[in-house]
Amino acid sequence: MRGLQAEAGVLSWRTEAAVALAPGQVRVRIRAAGINRADLLQKAGNYPPPPGATDILGLECAGEVVEICGDSRWSVGDRVCALLAGGGMADEVVIDGRHLLPVPQGMGWEDAAAIPEVFSTAWLNVFELGAAQPGEKVLIHAGASGVGTAAIQLCKAFGNPCWVTLGSQEKLDICKALGAQGGVLRHEGISGLKADGPFDVVLDPVGANYASDHLDLLALDGRWVMIGLMGGRQAELDLAKVLVKRLQLTGSTLRTRSADFKAGLLARMEERLWPLFETGQLKPLVAKTYSFEQAEEAFAELARDQIVGKIVLVNGQA
Structure with missing residues (x-):
């Protein structure tokens, strides 16, 4: 063999x-x-x-x-x-x-x-650990990846408007055709998504680079599910925002x-x-x-x- x-x-x-x-x-x-x-x-x-x-x-x-x-x-x-x-x-x-x-x-x-x-990763982390309910907003990082494109389709199928971050306008256009409401290019920063939020669930393979932004982008009782560390492992967080918003951060590997x-x-x-x-x-x-x-x-x-x-x-x- x-x-x-x-x-x-x-x-x-x-x-x-x-x-x-x-x-x-x-x-x-x-x-x-x-x-x-x-x-x-x-x-x-x-x-x-x-x-x-x-x-x-x-x-x-x-x-x-x-x-x-x-x-x-x-x-x-x-x-x-x-x-x-x-x-x-x-x-x-x-x-x-x-x-x-x-x-x-x-x-x-x-x-x-x-x-x-990819579909087991997206399903587990958005809908089971992230507990996304119909109508709740989802933010998907690396939206053009295998996991990202699976998550977009799942969000569309189960009634969750979703936004993405990714690397190019061409990728964003394809993700929007799959069902994403919109998104931002990562080199422009993700704080521009604030007008589209707040988000109830974040699917995060990035880690440190986006960590502080999540505290502002997440809704009250928001769920932040981390599945990777492409953007680093060390981050400084304002824990008062975690406390006041009752945020949940879950680390997840399959x-x-x-x-x-x-x-x-x-x-x-x-x-x-x-x-x-x-x-x-x-x-x-x-x-x-x-x-x-x-x-x-x-x-x-x-x-x-x-x-x-x-x-x-x-x-x-x-």
């Missing part, structure tokens, strides 16, 4: 022995795998996999069930997509069967591989959550979101696809930060 790994910032394909299944696990032949910023961090040596997880890259994939062990809802030949702690950029992966979801009817491998990580937590999250997503994928109301936004053999080019493309949506690797040998 081939698997994509990284050492000292260099990607390489390695052959490993196939893993035997334990009860409840499923073997999936991988057809496509989504690339996420977490993969860039792992490639650079800054985001090691959780204890016990493979060091093969890839947090999401889509493919066919080829083997099951024990009782399972799945059968050989089922088309599935998977949320992973690692291992998606490989010929096959062994996974807890509860961490699989059916590929929505009529959807291709590339689109299916772009669903699990990769290190327990198997049971992920299973519950995916079950809730299947119930609430999969009907919307079936009707086309929700759709992963795939910007570009590359073959497995073009992985280095695909990672470089994501690092340039010029795309809107997701980059997906396609396994031509599956």
Whole structure:
């Protein structure tokens, strides 16, 4: 089995022995795998996999069930997509069967591989931890990213007006076409959003650079959910604003959550979101696809930060 790994910032394909299944696990032949910023961090040596997880890259994939062990809802030949702690950029992966979801009817491998990580991140942090209620305003940073474009669609579907921050007018126009009410370009600063607020929920992969602004942009009882630190980890805050506004700051990571937590999250997503994928109301936004053999080019493309949506690797040998 081939698997994509990284050492000292260099990607390489390695052959490993196939893993035997334990009860409840499923073997999936991988057809496509989504690339996420977490993969860039792992490639650079800054985001090691959780204890016990493979060091093969890839947090999401889509493919066919080829083997099951024990009782399972799945059968050989089922088309599935998977949320992973690692291992998606490989010929096959062994996974807890509860961490699989059916590929929505009529959807291709590339689109299916772009669903699990970004939509689970957006759903968990805006609607479960952020507790966004219909009509509440949401601020989404990095709105043109995979998570950002997923969050915009979810906000539109569930009745939450949303605004975005991002890097260019072209990206802003695309996000507005997806359903965002408006936004600002990050080099202009985010204080210009004050006229559009106050915001009830902030989805924040940035961290320090925007931290003080959030205290002014958030509404009374606002929820600030931090999912990344692209803008640094050290910030000075006026805690009086936190106190007076009764603000909630929640740090959130998904990769290190327990198997049971992920299973519950995916079950809730299947119930609430999969009907919307079936009707086309929700759709992963795939910007570009590359073959497995073009992985280095695909990672470089994501690092340039010029795309809107997701980059997906396609396994031509599956």
